[in-house]
Each structure stands twice: as structure tokens, then as C-alpha cells.
Amino acid sequence: MGVVTFDAEDRWNAFVTLCRKAEHRDDGPLAGVRVAVKDNISTAGIQTTCGSAILKGYVPPYDAHVVTLLREAGAAIVGKTNMDEFGMGTTTESSAYGPTTNPVDVSRVPGGSSGGSAAAIAGGLVDMALGTDTGGSIRCPAAFCGIVGLKPTYGRTSRYGLIAYANSLEGVGPMGRTVGDVSRLFSAIAGHDPRDATSLDRPYDHTPAPEVKGLRIGVPAEFFGKGVDPAVAAEVRAAIETFTELGAEVVECTMPSMQYALAAYYVTCTCEASSNLARFDGVRYGPGADTIRSWHDAYQDHRKEGFGAEVRRRIMLGTFALSAGYYGKYYGKAQAARKNVREDFARLFADVDVVAGPTMPTTAFKLGEKSDPLSMYLADILTVPANLAGVPAISVPCGTVDGLPVGLQLIGPHFGEERIIDAAAAFEEVRA
Amino acid sequence: MVSETEVAHIAILADIGISNEELAEFTGQFNAILEYFDLLDQVEAGERPEAGTTNVFRDDDIVASLPLDDVVKGAAESEDGYIKAPRVVL
Numbered sequence: 270m271g272v273v274t275f276d277a278e279d280r281w282n283a284f285v286t287l288c289r290k291a292e293h294r295d296d297g298p299l300a301g302v303r304v305a306v307k308d309n310i311s312t313a314g315i316q317t318t319c320g321s322a323i324l325k326g327y328v329p330p331y332d333a334h335v336v337t338l339l340r341e342a343g344a345a346i347v348g349k350t351n352m353d354e355f356g357m358g359t360t361t362e363s364s365a366y367g368p369t370t371n372p373v374d375v376s377r378v379p380g381g382s383s384g385g386s387a388a389a390i391a392g393g394l395v396d397m398a399l400g401t402d403t404g405g406s407i408r409c410p411a412a413f414c415g416i417v418g419l420k421p422t423y424g425r426t427s428r429y430g431l432i433a434y435a436n437s438l439e440g441v442g443p444m445g446r447t448v449g450d451v452s453r454l455f456s457a458i459a460g461h462d463p464r465d466a467t468s469l470d471r472p473y474d475h476t477p478a479p480e481v482k483g484l485r486i487g488v489p490a491e492f493f494g495k496g497v498d499p500a501v502a503a504e505v506r507a508a509i510e511t512f513t514e515l516g517a518e519v520v521e522c523t524m525p526s527m528q529y530a531l532a533a534y535y536v537t538c539t540c541e542a543s544s545n546l547a548r549f550d551g552v553r554y555g556p557g558a559d560t561i562r563s564w565h566d567a568y569q570d571h572r573k574e575g576f577g578a579e580v581r582r583r584i585m586l587g588t589f590a591l592s593a594g595y596y597g598k599y600y601g602k603a604q605a606a607r608k609n610v611r612e613d614f615a616r617l618f619a620d621v622d623v624v625a626g627p628t629m630p631t632t633a634f635k636l637g638e639k640s641d642p643l644s645m646y647l648a649d650i651l652t653v654p655a656n657l658a659g660v661p662a663i664s665v666p667c668g669t670v671d672g673l674p675v676g677l678q679l680i681g682p683h684f685g686e687e688r689i690i691d692a693a694a695a696f697e698e699v700r701a
Numbered sequence: 702m703v704s705e706t707e708v709a710h711i712a713i714l715a716d717i718g719i720s721n722e723e724l725a726e727f728t729g730q731f732n733a734i735l736e737y738f739d740l741l742d743q744v745e746a747g748e749r750p751e752a753g754t755t756n757v758f759r760d761d762d763i764v765a766s767l768p769l770d771d772v773v774k775g776a777a778e779s780e781d782g783y784i785k786a787p788r789v790v791l
């Protein structure tokens with residue numbers, strides 16, 4: 270066993286918990302590599318809070334499957350990164366442990382919800398980090414902080430030990446400074462786990478091959494629609510042009526289901542959250558509820574004090590959308606819209622190899638800028654389709670607007686990680 | 702549109718405490734979000750989305766679990782290996 274001394278100064282509030290002495294195995298592909306883990310992924314013996322006061326002080330008795338795999342690969346887990354509470358947000362401002370700032374410009378947010386992981390990498394504190402992506406929570410902070418982030422195919426990484434928010438949408442994924450780092454980290458964490466019924470036996474053993482000659486790249490018009498900053502759109506268009514110069518073929522296409530994707534996503538994730546977060550009652554973990562009072566009184570007060578406004582809002586929205594008389598109007602329709610998104614991708618991937626567009630419609634927001642929940646939700650429009658369909662998507666830096674990073678998003682068919690990683694590597698090589 | 706009374710009722714159903722000061726703001730935000738969700742009215746329901754999918758079950762085998770001490774360690778109050786909960790019967 271080796272020990273990594275982690276004495277980095279966290280100027281961005283990227284971490285909730287630091288492990289100053291991180292033990293690691295001496296063998297393995299990630300031996301001695303400093304890796305940060307998002308704080309909604311269970312780590313035995315290390316506090317895991319989900320960015321929430323309701324889990325302050327909670328120390329899991331077991332490792333998430335991806336953490337077991339990280340340890341086996343020799344990684345040194347140097348800390349748990351800050352995040353929007355329970356993964357609900359696009360800025361990392363809803364954390365009970367204070368906001369994380371963007372190392373590129375500290376007056377701005379790092380994106381979210383995996384903002385701590387992105388800031389830790391962009392700030393040079395770690396080489397790689399794990400994030401989770403429910404509606405863009407890896408790709409958004411990757412884009413805002415100028416790093417690389419991969420949301421894998423649903424089921425390609427185990428969710429065992431990932432504290433659930435919206436379990437039909439979310440998954441664990443790798444983040445790093447380069448496509449190569451992301452590929453290495455993904456090799457360590459992908460694979461089958463019998464403890465997760467949605468886990469698939471598709472390990473990843475691939476070295477990026479930066480080659481796009483003959484690749485057909487679909488560019489849906491809807492990815493450049495209303496709300497996308499023209500300067501961001503221009504950077505991404507220029508990036509896509511680079512692929513043409515490398516011998517790829519760009520195909521203009523459409524994705525009509527995008528019109529309903531965001532509403533379908535928010536109905537689905539709030540419904541699932543209302544169920545998943547029912548377990549936080551102060552009885553089994555985290556600060557305790559008052560056992561002298563009656564159940565509902567204690568439970569309600571405990572959740573009022575322990576959950577922040579955004580989490581409470583989403584639990585209530587989901588409760589409402591699933592209530593008698595509204596299920597068909599909201600949840601039923603959201604699932605129909607979700608099916609349309611899946612079918613749109615299937616249609617596109619019958620003709621093209623990857624789909625490309627911006628990761629986010631704008632560059633990083635100013636801290637405090639997105640005070641209205643709906644305006645923040647709208648920022649997820651370009652990332653949620655991949656989660657609804659369960660397909661893989663990567664964000665790779667492709668330029669700047671006013672000094673702030675812009676992300677290029679490449680989406681692939683199910684199990685198309687190798688393909689989008691190769692395309693991202695080719696782009697990175699040319700732009701380096 | 703939902704009223705403040707309805708939002709207060711949803712909070713009770715969800716076991717989420719909500720203060721009177723928060724109620725007006727929550728109701729306003731709720732209505733803005735629900736108005737956006739109305740977009741889904743335009744979606745054709747079609748066949749049930751789960752059609753053609755199957756459940757994945759494992760055999761109900763008894764396997765080793767976490768040690769009891771580790772399980773109760775996270776609870777604020779425990780006694781003799783049991784976790785203490787608020788009273789359910791008034």
C-alpha cells in the first residue's frame with residue numbers, strides 16, 4: 270500500500286470532505302493517481318453528504334461499486350466533492366456547504382451538479398474525478414470549467430452505492446482534464462455489477478484512437494435554437510467545421526422531440542425524487558429526528574430543516590405530479606415524450622454515427638444569477654435528451670467566449686462511448 | 702393553477718414542512734413550473750411506454766449482509782441492535 274499526502278489548498282470550495290492521507294494500492298492502472306469522488310457516491314469510512322444538511326456527519330458502512338473498482342485500480346481517493354444538494358441543480362449553489370466557485374473566473378459558478386468535481390480538476394487539485402449525470406450534471410460543469418466529462422450509457426456503470434435522486438436517468442461517469450484521462454478512469458469503473466439490476470455487462474477497454482475520417486456527424490437544428498447564445502453557437506459551429514477538415518461528414522438533421530424533452534425530464538426526475546428521498550426521515554442516518562414526538566410531526570420538521578428549498582420544491586412537484594387525477598396528465602405524458610426522444614435518437618443513429626451540438630446554451634452564469642428555478646431548469650435543454658434516451662454523451666472544451674469556456678457535446682448510440690471518445694480525442698488533438 | 706391551500710396540502714402529503722412565509726413564493730414558482738409542464742398536453746399518449754419491456758428479477762437467495770453494528774452506527778438513536786424511531790401511535 271502507498272499513501273498520497275494531499276495538501277492542496279481548496280480555494281474554490283470544491284470539496285466537502287478532504288482526505289489528507291489517502292491510502293492506495295501500489296498496483297493497478299490508476300496506482301497513486303489522485304481521484305476525487307462526488308459526495309453522493311458512498312465511500313466506506315468517509316463522510317458522504319450529498320451536499321445536504323440532512324446527511325451531515327453520515328459515514329457509510331460500505332463502498333459504492335465504482336469506488337470498490339477505483340480502489341482496486343490503485344486510485345488514491347483524496348476527498349468528496351461539493352455538489353448541488355442531492356444533484357438537483359445546474360450551479361452547485363444549492364449545496365448546504367456553500368457554493369463552489371469556477372476556477373476560470375471565481376465570480377461565476379462551476380456548473381452543476383458535479384461542480385466540485387469539475388472545479389477540483391480545473392483548479393489543478395486532482396487529476397480526475399467521478400461525477401454523476403442525471404440531466405447533464407457531468408457535462409454542464411465540464412463545459413463551464415473547460416474540462417472533459419463523460420455521461421456513460423445508462424447501466425454501463427453500476428449505481429450500487431450512488432445515493433438515488435432519479436434512478437431511471439442517472440449514472441456515474443468520469444471527468445478529467447483530457448479525453449485520455451476520462452478514458453482511463455472510465456476503464457476502471459465500467460462493467461457489470463449484480464447488485465444493480467439495471468447494470469449491463471459492457472466493460473470498457475479502449476485506448477482513444479483520434480480518427481474521424483468518414484465519420485457521419487449529425488447536427489440537429491434544435492441544438493442551435495432559441496435560447497442558445499449566438500457566440501456559443503458560433504464557437505460550436507466552428508468546432509464542428511474542424512471535423513469536416515479532418516475528413517468527417519456533417520449532416521444537418523432535426524430532432525422534433527426536443528420540444529418536449531425538458532418538460533418530460535423535469536416531470537420524470539421530480540416524480541422519482543419524491544419517491545427516492547422519502548427515506549430521509551432522520552431515523553436511520555444523518556442527524557436524528559426527535560423521537561419523542563409523533564411520526565409525521567417529527568418527519569415533516571426534520572425534512573424542513575434538513576432539506577434546502579430546491580430539494581423540497583422538487584419533492585413536492587413530484588408528489589403533485591403523481592397524485593390521483595394528475596398521473597396521466599404529467600407522468601404518463603412525460604413517459605410518452607421520453608419514448609419519442611429515444612425513437613428520435615434511434616432514427617438519427619440509423620443515418621449518422623454521432624450527434625453534435627453545444628453542451629450548454631451559454632457560458633458559466635454569475636454566482637446568484639439564476640435565482641428563479643424555471644430559468645435554471647431551461648439551461649438543461651441540451652443535456653437532458655441523452656439522459657431520457659440513456660445514450661452516452663461527452664463534453665469536450667472547444668473554445669471560449671469572453672474568456673469563458675465553451676463545451677462541444679458529442680452524443681453516441683447506446684454503448685457508443687468508444688466512438689464519441691475517439692471523436693473527442695481527434696478534436697482535442699487538433700485543438701491542442 | 703394551484704392555490705396556496707393546495708400547495709400546503711401537497712407539503713403534508715410529501716411530509717415536507719413548509720412555513721407560512723414560504724408558501725406564497727413556493728406557490729408562485731409551482732405555478733410557473735406547472736404552466737411550463739402544460740407543454741406535455743400536446744404529446745400523443747400512444748401505447749403505454751413500458752410496452753415491450755420486462756422486469757429484471759434475481760433469485761431471492763439469502764446472502765451475507767452488512768454487520769448489524771455497522772448498520773445501526775448511522776442512526777442517531779439505537780438500543781440493543783434496534784434503531785429508535787419517532788412514535789407512530791399517538
